[in-house]
Amino acid sequence: MLVSYKWLQEYVDLAGVTATELAEKITRSGIEVDGVEQKSDGVKKVVVGHILECEKHPQADKLNKCVVDVGEEEPVQIICGAPNVAKGQKVAVAKVGAVLPGNFKIKKAKLRGEVSNGMICSLQELGIEGKLVPKEFADGIFVFPSEVKVGANALELLNLDDEVLELDLTPNRADALSMLGMAYETAAILDKDIKWPETDVNPSAEKAEDSISVKVETTEGCPLYTAKVIRNVKIGPSPLWMQARLMSAGIRPHNNVVDITNYILLEYGQPLHAFDYDKFGSKEVVVRLAHEGEKIVTLDNVERTLTGEQMVITNGSEPVALAGVMGGANTEVSSDTTTVLLESAYFSGASVRATSKHHGLRSEASTRYEKGVDPSRVRPAAERAAKLMAELAGGEILEGRVEDDHLTIEPVTLSITLEKINRVLGTDISESEVVALFKRLQFEASVEEGTFTVTAPTRRGDITIEEDLIEEVARLYGYDLLPKTLPKGAATAGGLTKVQEKRRTARDFLEGAGLYQTITYSLASEEKSAQYALESREPVKLAMPMSEEHSCLRMSIIPQLLESLSYNIARQQDSVALYEIGSIFLHNGEKEQPDEQEHIAGALTGLWVENAWQGEKKPVDFYVAKGILEGLFEKMGVADLVEWRAAQIEGMHPGRTAEIVFSNEVIGFVGELHPTMEKEWDLDDTYVFEFQAEPIFQYELPELKYSPIPKFPSISRDIALVVDTTVTAGTLENIIQEAGGKLLKSIKVFDLYEGEHMNKGEKSIAFSLTYANPEKTLTDEEVVKAHERVLAAVKEKVGAELRG
Template sequence: MLVSYKWLQEYVDLTGITAKELAEKITKSGIEVENVEILNKGVKGVVIGHVLEREQHPNADKLSKCLVDIGEGEPVQIICGAPNVAKGQKVAVAKVGAVLPGNFKIKKAKLRGEESNGMICSLQELGIESKFVAKEYADGIFVFPSDVPVGADALALLNLDDEVLELGLTPNRADCLSMIGVAYEVAAILGREVKLPSVELEETNESVHDYISVKVEATEDNPLYAARIVKNVKIGPSPLWMQTRLMAAGIRPHNNVVDITNYILLEYGQPLHAFDYDRLGSKEILVRRAKAGEKIVTLDDVERTLTENHLVITNGTEPVALAGVMGGANSEVQNDTTTVLIESAYFTSATIRKASKDHGLRSEASTRFEKGIDPARTKEALDRAAALMAEYAGGEIVSGVAEVNTLKQEEIVVTITIDRINSVLGTAITKEEVANILTNLQFAFTEDNGTFTITVPSRRRDISIPEDIIEEVARLYGYDNLPTTLPVAESQPGKLTPYQAKRRKVRRYLEDAGLFQAITYSLTSEEKATQFALETAEPIRLAMPMSEERSVLRQSLIPHLLEVVSYNRARQIENVAVYETGAVYLAKGNDELPEEKERLAGAITGVWHAHLWQGEKKAVDFYVVKGILDGLFHMLGLENRIEYKQAKREHMHPGRTAEVLLDGRVIGFVGQLHPSFQKENDLKETYVFELALTDLLNAEVEEIRYSTIPRFPSMTRDIALVVDKDVIAGDIQKTIIEAGGELLKEVSIFDVYEGDRLPEGKKSIAFSLRYFDPERTLTDEEVTAVHEKVIQAVEQQFGATLRG
């Protein structure tokens, strides 16, 4: 909400308080003032000039030579490029020495050989945005009314000596979506009176019922509809002060009738609509739900198809407005309009919100209806608009109001005690102070022995319970005045749980390893919901999804991480390494909440590291990703309990994928995406992993035990075993460890060979075995005896033979 400081002064006495001081007080009372804009933007030296003569520039087709009286002795010659400049106009003139926005200084100049002593200005050149300038002046200079005095300050006449407060309103404070609403708030803060506009109507002897009848079928959507007729209006520009107030509030002026409806919207917070009575096509207003497939062309010249969920204003047969959102082009006020029907109504929020969303039409009117208006002002605003049309459009107000009123609004009464207020706020506020705050808020109340019974005004729809009253007291008493206390309780300092501490270590480890943390949506598409999932269940679909791409709860983190990779690659970032810790959701039953399980996942593609000076590049491969996980398991103390087993999974490369087992139970997988899946998703060679993080972090780990560095030497024996191609190296390694007993301390694979020197269907796997005893030096005989057991074990279990 944009609030003009000068306009606000008409409702509340702001003597002694600057705009910035007022902004600070409003912010401290609970409504944030996001900005205070000074409208003149440093402009000075701009006055009203009278164009005495205008002739074509002798050396330029698009320039005019003007003789302008600026109220300082002799008229001055000014060269102007505006297409609409003409003799007799009153215009804004930047004198020589004037300063325009951007610190642009006006000097004497020669344009195509002709002297120019100043500049005739458009509104845009004075700092007003083009979208707020009336269309007739959008491509030229602004022409002032003929009665403005020559030499007067143009900035003051254009209201550019004003300051505008931008209020950042929360949804509950819809009462401040109007100047009067803000005035009530400011008056409460300052402890001053609110001066409401006085409305005096002079009505003709004719009856409004001779012109129009009102019928409402959809009374639940529209419990109050009121209309007035103003005849003999003359369409023209609205008064300058009204135009400038509209522009300061971010609304473009149109003509006197439309501008008055917009002015009332800002003043009262009550949206109005003006119909050309003669274009209605009947003497009836019927408010009803639209028929399925019914069409209307709105004021923006767009044909819109309606549904039965939309409320329309009709002339008895066809729609003339989409209620609360936008009027119809068939009843628009135009330059030849002479009789105006003014609509003022109370529409329910949900109905307007539905229509606004369905048609993508968010207007000043729909915003206020969606958040809720004060029905007590509906007819007041109607009368005020009629009075202004009579004053500024020369209209005659037909007697009476055509209305349908089925609105039943019960008063909200809240009871609260002074003890309750002080108990919640930790204060010692007296009942007299509370009474003063309620009086400043203009809340009707009675007080009996410290108990306040408060009748909430209809403009404050956000107040309904005692806690709301406590908040009102607190913010007007002053949050800065509330005492600061420490909680009194037996408590211990907060700390991370063991699980949280381990999870933080996991994140730090992965970031130290070179991966970046990603945080992605929990919602995905039905197609991606079960992709890469460690466990699958029936997909959980939202009842009202925002889109199909975000309609189902995920069961794996990998699909979204691949979206992150694709997003980066589309922006020429080829080397991507990301991880995420987050929940997946598994359905348990129709009437039960889904089970949430925490997962750890990663996706890596591109070059892992590069030393360009040495000409070395290392692309990501399976062993890079496996090495990262090995380091993670080592950090968690689980390296001796983890196994990798070759596996085949959907969308994964069949020869470069392994399941990860903890104590023999599968907790995840690691591997390369299947080449076809990579191609479908426009990815290069990409490796992923996903682990059941809960299982990892909850695994019991023995305390770290340290041993001294061995004093005695170790012995290493290498063996190359020829086995069938389908034998898994990890199984052989496990057998070697079991057969080697206590003396065998390390087993590692250092070579795999398949080639012409081996029989078909065979491969050679070479292992390095390290033996030692921390208490003594081993003899060759002891090591040989154990080594023979190892060879016998692999021969018996796998049919292995030693390669010569």
């Protein structure tokens, strides 16, 4: 919201308070002011000039030689290239020595042999954005009305000597989306009175109800619709002061009638719409829901197809406006309009928001309806607009308003005790001070035995609970004046939950292992959202995605990690290792919230070890990725519960992929990308892993028990087993552990051989077995028996033979 300091002065006495000081006070009271713009900062010596003569430049077809009276003893000659310059115009002239925006200095110059003593300016050259310049002056110089005085300060006439406060409003402060709303706020802060604009009119004898009727069929979406009729208007430019204020507020002037509706929008915060009565097509206004597939061409000349949930204004048969969003082109006020049908209504914010989003059409009106307008201003805004149309467009106001009223919104009344206010704020404010603060806000307030009864006006829709009243007291009393107090009560030591501790442990381990943490988007394309998902479900689609690439919630983190890998590789980072602890989302049926699961995922490519001084290089392989996970599970205390099984997973290398099994449940996988996927992502050998974090984080670790160092020696035996290539080391390890019994304390794989001395389809896996008894010294006989049980078990279950 842009607030003109000069305009605000019309409602509140700001004597002795500069714009910068006011901005500081407003910010300290709870509404942030992003900045104060001085419209003509550094600009000087720009005056109104009167063009006495204008003729073509003798040496240039596109230039004109003008003689201009700038209020000095002698007129000056100025060369101007604007296509609309003409004799008799009053224009903005930057005299020699003037400074324009951008520190552009005007000097005496010679253009094609002719002297130019100054510059005739367009509004853009004076610092006004091109999109705000009236269309008739968009490609040329600005022409003042004939009544302005020659030599007058052009910056003042164009409101460029003003200062504009830019407010950063939160959604709950819709009341501040108008000049009167900010007048209430300013008056409360400064403890001043408000001067209201005049709305009294002198209507004609003819009654408005004889020219129009109003019927609302959808009272839930439009509880109040009021209409006024103004005859004999003369369409033309609005006064310069109005155009200047509109441009300062970011709105382009059009004509006097349309400008008045926009002016009231800014002044009251109440959107209005002006229809050309003669183009309306009937003498009745009907507000209803659109018919499915019904069409309307809006003021932006776009044909829009409507749905049955969207509210429209009709002439009884066809739509003439999208309610609260934009009018229709078929009833637009134009240069030949003579009678205006003026609409002022209270539309449901939810209805306007749905229509606006569906059509991708946001307007100043829809913004205010969405956030909530003050129902008590619907009628005064219409009266004020009618008064201005009579004054500025020569209109004749028909007596009365025609309306359909089903509005039942009442002011909110709340009770709160003085004790609670002081207890929450830590203050010692008296009853009289609190009552005075509420009166400054123009809230009705009374107090009895320490309890306040406060009625908040309808303009303050954000006041709904006791805490809102406490906030109002605090911000007007002054946040800076609130005492510094320490909280009282029993203190509770802070700390991490068990899940938070485990999450931090996982993060510390993975970073210690050399992986870098990433945080990627939870959104993906429909195709990528399902890649590498641990469960097969329909993707969760967004209702209004930003793009096709971000249209669904992800079901796996790996595609985002691969995108990050590819991005880094493309920028000559040859070795990259990334991980992410984040959420994935699984479809849980229509109209149901998706299941959210926390996953841990990683992706590695390039070299894992590069020791330049020793010449050592180790590329990433399956065992590096698996080893990282083994170390992580060991750190988390669950290594004994994890198994690894060879797996076939779409998008993964068929011989270098394993499932991660935790407590007999598959929770994830680790392995190499399939070559086709590596090519798709423009990657070399790349290894990834992903698993569900919840089973690991939620697992209750058994109580740690101390085991003393064994007193008795252990005995080691090495065995090399020849097995089919389909048999995994993990399978053999499980068989050996079960058969070895209590005496077998550890098993380690130390060799894998698949070479020329092996039969086709066979491999040799070597294990080192350690036997020990904590209670006595082992005998050879005990070890031999245990070892024979191991050899018999592996032969029986997987056909393993000792390698000779």
